[in-house]
Amino acid sequence: MKVLVTGGAGYIGSLVCPMLLDEGHDVVLLDNFMWGIHPILHFVTHPRLTVMDGDIRDRATVAAAMSGADAVIHLAAIVGYPACSADPMLAKSTNVDGTRHLCDLASPNQALIFASTGSTYGQCDTICTEETPINPLTLYGRTKRDAEQMIVDKGGIGLRFATVFGLSPRLRLDLIVNDFCYQAYHQRQIVLFEGHHRRTFLHARDAALVYPFTLARFDQMKGDVFNVGSSSMNFTKAEIARKVQAIQPFYLHEASVGEDLDKRNYEVSYDKIHRLGYDATVSMEEGIAEVLRVVPHIRQRSEWRNAA
Numbered sequence: 532m533k534v535l536v537t538g539g540a541g542y543i544g545s546l547v548c549p550m551l552l553d554e555g556h557d558v559v560l561l562d563n564f565m566w567g568i569h570p571i572l573h574f575v576t577h578p579r580l581t582v583m584d585g586d587i588r589d590r591a592t593v594a595a596a597m598s599g600a601d602a603v604i605h606l607a608a609i610v611g612y613p614a615c616s617a618d619p620m621l622a623k624s625t626n627v628d629g630t631r632h633l634c635d636l637a638s639p640n641q642a643l644i645f646a647s648t649g650s651t652y653g654q655c656d657t658i659c660t661e662e663t664p665i666n667p668l669t670l671y672g673r674t675k676r677d678a679e680q681m682i683v684d685k686g687g688i689g690l691r692f693a694t695v696f697g698l699s700p701r702l703r704l705d706l707i708v709n710d711f712c713y714q715a716y717h718q719r720q721i722v723l724f725e726g727h728h729r730r731t732f733l734h735a736r737d738a739a740l741v742y743p744f745t746l747a748r749f750d751q752m753k754g755d756v757f758n759v760g761s762s763s764m765n766f767t768k769a770e771i772a773r774k775v776q777a778i779q780p781f782y783l784h785e786a787s788v789g790e791d792l793d794k795r796n797y798e799v800s801y802d803k804i805h806r807l808g809y810d811a812t813v814s815m816e817e818g819i820a821e822v823l824r825v826v827p828h829i830r831q832r833s834e835w836r837n838a839a
């Protein structure tokens with residue numbers, strides 16, 4: 532297949548593209564390289580890869596990138612509520628208008644696969660299934676909801692990811708697990724608020740692996756949404772902190788003040804995608820251990836903090 536990957540130089544995309552190339556697909560990578568070219572250097576010369584430096588907000592660019600593609604894996608976005616709140620216009624034009632271009636230009640035989648998020652559920656008192664009404668509480672969640680709806684209306688697939696963690700060539704240290712690892716090593720203390728809040732997680736390699744999985748089952752999954760994660764990966768924030776502490780000792784201060792603005796405190800069911808045969812392969816402990824091997828060598832966090 533010829534597969535267009537938007538956001539192919541990002542945290543998840545830089546793992547997806549080499550997997551697709553390894554599977555024998557031709558890959559067109561469209562990205563505006565917000566985080567630079569470094570994340571794709573290890574596969575940039577692959578003979579079946581075409582790199583396009585462009586913006587999904589530009590319709591002509593999207594049209595050129597989609598030309599001849601059998602499938603589109605749409606990852607490009609302004610990711611996480613802090614980044615979206617910092618520039619709401621950019622967030623809406625990228626996450627919503629960029630997706631609209633893809634949907635308007637897609638031909639009926641192009642398979643659209645969208646990176647959605649569990650953030651669309653908002654506050655959820657029960658275990659969230661795909662039937663649970665969505666109620667996003669942040670601009671990020673709302674832009675992802677609107678984009679997901681357009682994709683599904685077009686017969687595509689919405690993959691509602693858990694919070695991703697672990698290593699990738701475009702390493703994100705703003706994600707909660709990676710952030711705890713960084714703080715544990717460099718500050719030797721973490722101030723934890725809302726430690727009882729439950730979140731749900733997925734390793735970056737497993738997030739990438741769901742794409743070859745979905746491409747192979749597109750006809751079975753099309754026109755629908757799927758929570759993507761593992762029923763073995765629902766943890767409280769305090770449980771995550773203690774898992775990090777088991778490898779990298781630090782002082783954990785459980786504070787009674789402070790709140791997460793996206794208010795996520797939920798448990799998610801992954802039964803629907805498990806029934807198709809998908810499950811996580813990397814445990815939380817393995818992911819934490821690998822991040823802790825890397826953070827000592829990161830002297831300074833220079834990233835925009837865009838926690839998804």
Ligand SMILES: NC(=O)c1ccc[n+]([C@@H]2O[C@H](COP(=O)([O-])OP(=O)(O)OC[C@H]3O[C@@H](n4cnc5c(N)ncnc54)[C@H](O)[C@@H]3O)[C@@H](O)[C@H]2O)c1
Pocket residue numbers: 537538539540541542543544561562563564565566585586587588605606607608609610611625629646647648649675691692693694695696701703706839
């Ligand atoms: N990482 C997570 O925990 C998580 C969880 C749920 C959903 N997602 C979704 O997965 C997707 C990828 O997330 P990520 O963690 O890899 O983030 P990321 O920020 O690392 O990747 C996004 C990529 O999109 C590119 N991009 C941004 N605006 C663009 C534009 N206008 N035109 C072209 N390219 C543009 C960036 O340069 C970057 O390479 C996003 O759609 C995100 O909403 C991520």
